Amino acid sequence: MKIITADPTGLCFGVKRAITTLENELKKTHQVYALGSPIHNPQETERLEKLGLIVVDSPEEVPEGAVSFVRAHGVTPEVFELLRERSAKMVDGTCPFVKTAQERAKTLSQDGYIVIILGDASHPEVKGIMGYVSGEVHVLASAEAIPYELYGKRCGILSQTTQRVENFSALVSGFVSVSPEIKVYNTICRATLARQQSVCRLAEEADGMIVLGGRNSANTRKLAEIGSCSGVPTLWIEHAGELERGWLENKDIIGIAAGGSTPDWLIKELIQKLKMM
Ligand code: F3S
Structure with missing residues (x-):
């Protein structure tokens, strides 16, 4: 065989960077609160918990004055601020590619586009990106899911970083036939x-x-x-x-x-x- x-x-660049930063912090402080599992891998999370990682589900569960950690998926600006206020130190592990997607969503929204995100609406990364949109935002799972209400509207399209290229291309093509103006940012990471x-x-x-x-x-x-x-x-x-x-x-x-x-x-x-x- x-x-x-x-x-x-x-391990991709973003997760490796986040986990290395977290591990270095754990070595110094022996206790870090992470909002959600720092990595979508139960075995690795278990290893980090043995080093002092505590996984919580909401920013309110981080004790005042503790060290907190934002994982590679990022969070909404509100959650980011809340964590910063509560923590003695906040370690930001947001992947730079996710940060770019957050910034693109913000810019599209500020420029008056309806923001379209190809992705899974329940995924933490997508929830975080949505938080940067001040106007209308839709999360679509595929090209087939373009709702009728978007026909004829100006749409700004981007993608969850882990989507398949073929699906993103199909979604963009779908919008070409229903929208008079589209702006596309390819935020699928390399x-x-x-x-x-x-x-x-x-x-x-x-x-x-x-x-x-x-x-x-x-x-x-x-x-x-x-x-x-x-x-x-x-x-x-x-x-x-x-x-x-x-x-x-x-x-x-x-x-x-x-x-x-x-x-x-x-x-x-x-x-x-x-x-x-
Ligand atoms: Fe990894 Fe960042 Fe891409 S976390 S999958 S390098 S967006």
């Missing part, structure tokens, strides 16, 4: 794009593809979708322990891809298990 790892794969392309390439030579990453990770989900859509049997697992020998039967070349929130140690564990099998 031959094992090929997608290139690039695993790390996402590179990981998606690496899965496409790998799917051409692999007999089976293992996608490694948290079930709550949007970008891992996209990689698993690409693997499945390309016709290669694709298995999405969170950790090596979920891999069963039976799945490997009749597969000579196994491709491994990992989401942008999957730490290297989980990838190494999986490769080790595959070699043992």
Whole structure:
């Protein structure tokens, strides 16, 4: 059996930067409050909790005078301010690419466009971006979802950073036929794009593809979708322990891809298990 790892794969620049900053802070203060899991990966979150991380669901749960942490997904300006007011120190791990998307949304809104975000309305990154819009905003899951009320309106379009390029192109094309004026910012991040392309390439030579990453990770989900859509049997697992020998039967070349929130140690564990099998 031959094992090929997608290139690039695993932790993206933004998550790596955020987690390194968080870990350095934990080493100094031994207690940091994060609003939501700092990374969409339960195994890595558990490791950080052992170092003193405390995950809370709302800014009000951060005790006055504590050290707080904003994850790579970012937050709304209101939440950002609230955390800053309550905390003795606030560590901002917002990914610079997410910050760009937030700024673009703000500018489009200020320029009078109805803001359209391609993405998942329940995702924290999208909620954060929406917070920067002062006027009308719509989150659409696909090109098919353009509501009739937007026909004939000036629309400013951007994307959740982890969306598939094909979906964004389809949405923009959809607006070309219904809107007299559109302004488009491509806010899909390069790390996402590179990981998606690496899965496409790998799917051409692999007999089976293992996608490694948290079930709550949007970008891992996209990689698993690409693997499945390309016709290669694709298995999405969170950790090596979920891999069963039976799945490997009749597969000579196994491709491994990992989401942008999957730490290297989980990838190494999986490769080790595959070699043992
Ligand atoms: Fe940032 Fe892109 Fe990662 S937006 S958090 S580098 S997937």
